[in-house]
Amino acid sequence: MQVLYKSTRGKEETVTASMAILKGLSEDGGLFVPTEIPKLDVPMDELAKMSYQETAYEVMKCFLTDFTEEELKNCINNAYDEKFDTKEIAPLHEADGAYFLELYHGATIAFKDMALSILPHLMTTAAKKNQVKNEIVILTATSGDTGKAAMAGFADVPGTKIIVFYPKHGVSPIQEKQMVTQKGNNTYVVGITGNFDDAQTAVKKMFNDKELEAELDAAGYQFSSANSINIGRLVPQIVYYVYAYASLVRQGKIKDGQEINVVVPTGNFGNILAAYYAKQMGLPVHKLICASNDNKVLYDFFRTGTYDRKRDFILTTSPSMDILISSNLERLIYRIAGGDAKKCAELMQSLTAGGEYTITEDMKAQLADFYGNYCTEDETAKTIAEIFKDSHYVIDTHTAVAAGVYDKYVKDTNDTTPTVIASTASPYKFTRSVMEALGADTDGKDDFALADELSALSGVKLPQAVETIRTAPVLHNRVVDAPDMPKAVKDILGIR
Template structure:
C-alpha cells in the first residue's frame, strides 16, 4: 500500500512515513493510491468485537506493519480502561434510527476513537522510519480534538504536543479539559480568533521551510494529530464497518443491504471515513452531511460551490464551527479520479479568493453519494428536547444537528433505508446548552450544571468530566494567530 499527496501524485510513501510526516510539504493531504476492497472479509467479521474489526480493516491499509504490530496498536488503543463501556455501543431509537455512540472514551468525544490510536501508530512508525528526532505534534481544535490529542499523547516518550483552540469558541467544559491537562510534554494555547484561524496557523507552520529547518536543527520534527494526518483518519473507517456489522447482528438489515449514515461534521473527516468504507465495498446507502449555521458544506454538496466568504457563527455546537473543511480536499481528489492538478487549482483559488466551484460529472458524483442539510441553534435545541421527550434519550448539541437534518431528509425524500446517526459527544460536554434545551435554568457554576442535568435526565455524569472539579488551570496563555509559531518556539525553547 503506497500513499501520495492530493496535490502531487508523484509521491510514493509508506503508511509509516505519511503517519509520521502528517501533511505533505506542498500542503496536500496524503491518500492511499488505491482503496483496498473488503471482499469476503465483511462476512468473515460477522459477530466480531471492535478490536477484531479494527485489526482487520486497518491491516488492509497498514501493509508495512506486521499483523502483530497492528494487533499491538489496537490492543493499546482500545483497552478496557480507556473504553470501559465498549468502544462503540449502539442504541436503537425505535425502528426509526440507531445511534452509534462514539464518545465512551477518556475525553467523552468521538475523537478518542482515533486519538487513542494515533499515538501508538506514530510511535510504531517512528521506530520503523524515524530518524531519532523528537516529534512535535501541532493541533488546531474546535474543542474536542484538542483534549483527545492531549490525552492520547500525554507523556508519550519522544513526543511534544502543542494545542491551539479558539479562546471564545469552545464550551466551558471543553476549555476546562484543556486548561487543566496533565502531562510533562503538553502545551495549550488559546487563540484570538476562530477555529479556521487556528487551523490556518498550524498549516502555515507546517509549510514554513525556515521553521521546519529550525526545529530539525534542534532535534525536533513536526507532525499533526488533526484529521489531516492519515493515521488519525484511518481509525475512523473502522467504526462504520463495525456499525454495519452491528446492524446485521441486531437484525435491522440483512448482509448486503445498504445502510444510510448521518454524520454531524465540520472538518469532513468523519464523513469522509464513511465514504472510504463505502469505496471498500461496505453497503453504504446515502451519506447525509449535517451542518450547523456554518453551512458551507451544505451549500457545497447541494450546489458544487464552496465559499468560505460568509459570516462566521459561534453556535451551541462549537465543534462544527468551521468554514474551511480540510478533508474535503481528499474527497475531491478521489471523486476526480486522482486529478492532482485539479486539486491544486481549486485549493489555490480557495487560498486566493476564498471560493471555488465544481460542476459537471464531479458534481453529479457528489450528489449521487451525499445529501446535506443544516440546523440553527433553535432547531438544535428543539431536537434535543423532542428526542428526550419521545425516546428518553439525551443527545448533545452536535448529535441533535444530525437528527434534525435526518428528519428533514426523510421528509423530503421518503427514504426508509435503515439509518445510523453518528453520535459524536457526551451531552455533558455541552451541559449548559442541553439543560437549557430541556427548559431548565442553568446554574452559574459549571459543575452545578452537570448535577442539574443529571437530576433532570437521570443520565449519570461521565467520570472523566466529574473528575475535573477542583483541578487547577495549568495553561492560560492566549496569542494572536500571527504569533502561534512564536508561542511554540518559546514553549519548546527553539
C-alpha cells in the same frame, strides 16, 4: 497488496503508510490519500462475530500495509482498552427511528477518542520503523474536541511533545476546562484570540514553513499532526462504520448486504469522509447524509457545487462544527477529480487566494452518494427536547444537528432505509446548551451543577471525564494572537 500514499496536490512520489502518518501533511501542502482504496476482505458474517478490536485489525490492516500484524495488534490493544467505559467501545442505541452510534465512551467523551487513542501508538511505531531520531512535535488546531483527545493520547508518550491551539472564546466551558487542566510534561495548550479557521490556517502554514522546519531540525525536533488531516486519524475512523454495520447484522436489525444510511454532523469533513471510504471498501451504504449547523458551507457546496468560505463565522451551540474551511473535503475533491492532483491543487489555490472554488459538472455528478442539509440553533434545541420527550434519550448539540438533518432528509425523500447517526459527543460536554434545550433554568449555575442536574434528569451516570476536571487545577493559561503562533511554538520548544 501494498497500499501506498500520495499527495492530493501533485507530488508524484508515493510514501508508505507509516511515513504518511509521520509526516502528517505532504511537503506540497496536500493531504495524503491511498493510491487505491482497498476492499474489505473478510465476509460480513465473520465480522458480525468480532469484537471492536478484532474489527479494527481487519479494517486497518487493509490500509496500513507496512505495519506487521504484531505491530498493528499491539497499537489496537493499547488504544481500545479500559480507557473506554464500555466493552463494546462504540455501542448502538436505538431511538427515534434511528440507530445512534455512540462514539463518546473514551477518555474525553467525544468521537475524537476513537482515533486519537490509537494515533500515538501508530506514530511511535512508525517513528521506530523509519529510524526517526528527532523528537516529534504534534502541532494541532482544535475546535474543541481534538485538542483534549490528542493530549490525552500523547501525554507523557516518550519522544513526543504536543502543542494545541484553540479559539479562546470558541469552545464550551467544559471543553476548555478539559484542555487547560491536562497533565503531562510534554503537553502545551495555547488559546488564540481568533476563531478555529485562524488557528487551523496558521498550523498549516507552520507545516509548510521551510525556515521553521530547518530551525526545528537543528534543535532535534520535527512536526507531525494529530488533526484529521493525518491519515493515521482517518483510517481508525473507518473502523466504527464497519463495526456499526456488523453490529446491526449481529443483532438481526438488518440482513447481510442490506443498505444503510449514515448521518454525520461535520465541520472539517473527516468523520463523514471515513464513512465514504467505508462505502468505497464495499460497506453497503446508500446515502451519506452531511449535517451542518448555521455555518453551512458544506450544505451550500453540495447544493451548488461552489465552496465559498466568504461569509460570517457564526458561533453556535455545536462549536466543534464552527468551521468554514473543511480540510478533509480536499480528499473527496481529489477523488471526484479522478485523482487529478493538478486540478485539486488549482481548486485549493483558488480557495486560499479568492476564498472560493467551483467544481465541474462531471465532478458534481459524482456527489450523488451525498445529501447535505443544516439545522438552525432553534431546530437543534428542539431536536434535543423532542428526542428526550419521545425516547428519554439525551443527545448533545452536535448529534442533534445530525438528528434534525436526518428528519429533514426523510421528509425530502421518504427514504426509510435503516439509518445510523454518528453521535459524536456526550451531552455532558455541552451541558448548558442541552439543559437549556430541555427547558431547565440555567441562570447562575455553573456547568458542573448543570451536569449534576442532567444526570438526575436522564438517569445517566456522570462520566468520569467530567468528575475528574471538576476540581482540577488550571495548568495552561497562555493566550496569543493568531499571527504570534509560530513564536509561541518556538518559545515552548526553547528555540531562540
